[in-house]
Amino acid sequence: xxxxxxxxxxxxxxxxxxxxxxxxxxxxxxxxxxxxxxxxxxxxxxxxxxxxxxxxxxxxxxxxxxxxxxxxxxxxxxxxxxxxxxxxxxxxxxxxxxxxxxxxxxxxxxxxxxxxxxxxxx
Amino acid sequence: xxxxxxxxxxxxxxxxxxxxxxxxxxxxxxxxxxxxxxxxxxxxxxxxxxxxxxxxxxxxxxxxxxxxxxxxxxxxxxxxxxxxxxxxxxxxxxxxxxxxxxxxxxxxxxxxxxxxxxxxxxxxxxxxxxxxxxxxxxxxxxxxxxxxxxxxxxxxxxxxxxxxxxxxxxxxxxxxxxxxxxxxxxxxxxxxxxxxxxxxx
Numbered sequence: 278x279x280x281x282x283x284x285x286x287x288x289x290x291x292x293x294x295x296x297x298x299x300x301x302x303x304x305x306x307x308x309x310x311x312x313x314x315x316x317x318x319x320x321x322x323x324x325x326x327x328x329x330x331x332x333x334x335x336x337x338x339x340x341x342x343x344x345x346x347x348x349x350x351x352x353x354x355x356x357x358x359x360x361x362x363x364x365x366x367x368x369x370x371x372x373x374x375x376x377x378x379x380x381x382x383x384x385x386x387x388x389x390x391x392x393x394x395x396x397x398x399x
Numbered sequence: 400x401x402x403x404x405x406x407x408x409x410x411x412x413x414x415x416x417x418x419x420x421x422x423x424x425x426x427x428x429x430x431x432x433x434x435x436x437x438x439x440x441x442x443x444x445x446x447x448x449x450x451x452x453x454x455x456x457x458x459x460x461x462x463x464x465x466x467x468x469x470x471x472x473x474x475x476x477x478x479x480x481x482x483x484x485x486x487x488x489x490x491x492x493x494x495x496x497x498x499x500x501x502x503x504x505x506x507x508x509x510x511x512x513x514x515x516x517x518x519x520x521x522x523x524x525x526x527x528x529x530x531x532x533x534x535x536x537x538x539x540x541x542x543x544x545x546x547x548x549x550x551x552x553x554x555x556x557x558x559x560x561x562x563x564x565x566x567x568x569x570x571x572x573x574x575x576x577x578x579x580x581x582x583x584x585x586x587x588x589x590x591x592x593x594x595x596x597x598x599x600x
Contacts, residue, residue: 284487286479286480286483289476289479289480289483290476292476292479293472293473293476293479296472296475296476297469297472300465300468300469300472300590303590303591303595304461304465304595307595307596307598307599308461308595308598308599314599314600317595317599318596318599321591321595321596322591322592324591325587325588325590325591325592328587329584329587329588332475332580332581332583332584332587333580333584336475336476336478336479336580336583337576337577337580337581338482349421349422349425350422350425350426350429353425353426353429354425354428354429354432356429357428357429357430357431357432357433358432360432360433360436361432361433361435361436361439362436364433364436364437364439364440365436365439365440365443367440368440368441368443368444369440369443369444372444
């Protein structure tokens, strides 16, 4: 990639237009489409991941050879994203037990705790 | 270090010092991803726990959130153009595009502050419920990063105006451009998982 003296930064313009389109698409899917909530959340999360990729690869020079391959720690960035996914998904998974809003569907633990609290208070 | 100095390629990569600083900054960004993931996890776990405060769907307005998103997306693009100008050796181009970037960033911060004040008037503050605590901490941490980035870029612009484009100043400028693009990456996930999902659910 020795063409950094080019006048027009094509890659940036393509990336910019793509991010605008993806943002509008996500907003449309969330606010105007007839998709079910599950599919809205799934599709807009996928769109977000694609957009993050555009920023990283088209704007942040992650793939340029001038960096002599080694000044962008791919493994670290990948590791960071994997950790983020584990922290978020793991927290949601862990906290999904026995903390339902609807008392009918509560796990046994919380009901016991509530009963203990009630009996302790009186 | 001078033995490692290269004669070609972008200025910021020519010295080993510059290469190592850029590598180090990528490692910092990896750590930032994990920092934000803890805030995202807290927010996601507390989702729906609004107590007596208003629901997010009642307060979020698609219009102003989309404007904020477009401001930040455009600022990320103009920041990329500034780096492009820097690599063409144009100090004037770099400064011009970076000032545009900072103006867009300031517009974003202004709208976010206005948004927070509006929510506070409607009864959603840091203290009003678990959900709103999670919201303000997550969105506020991002806003703080943008504010710090604006201050950092202003100082750097002064330095570049005084010293011109050298391996040192262009390395510093390349690093802040990575930071600025990274803030846009975080905002994409904030926009999607807070605002869009908050307006759907």
